[in-house]
Amino acid sequence: MKPAVRKIAEQVKALPERELDEFLSWLTEYEAGHMDEWDKEIERDSQNGGRPSAVLKRARDDIAAGRTKPLDQVIDNS
Numbered sequence: 001m002k003p004a005v006r007k008i009a010e011q012v013k014a015l016p017e018r019e020l021d022e023f024l025s026w027l028t029e030y031e032a033g034h035m036d037e038w039d040k041e042i043e044r045d046s047q048n049g050g051r052p053s054a055v056l057k058r059a060r061d062d063i064a065a066g067r068t069k070p071l072d073q074v075i076d077n078s
Contacts, residue, residue, distance in 0.1 A: 045051045
C-alpha cells in the first residue's frame with residue numbers, strides 16, 4: 001500500500017462512527033459516479049426487463065417443455 005493510501009486508511013479507521021458512516025455514504029456515491037460505461041451497462045442489463053431477460057425466458061421455457069438435457073449428458077465424460 002502506498003504511503004498516501006496508508007495515511008488515508010489510518011484516518012478512516014480513526015473516524016468516529018457517525019463520521020465513518022458519512023464518509024462511506026460519500027464514497028459509495030463517488031464510486032457510483034465513476035463507474036465506467038461497461039459497469040453501467042451491466043447494471044442496466046441486470047435489472048428486470050434487461051437484455052438477458054429474453055434469453056432467460058427462452059431457457060426457462062425450454063426447461064419447462066423438456067427441450068433440455070442434464071449437463072452430464074452434454075459434457076464428454078471420456
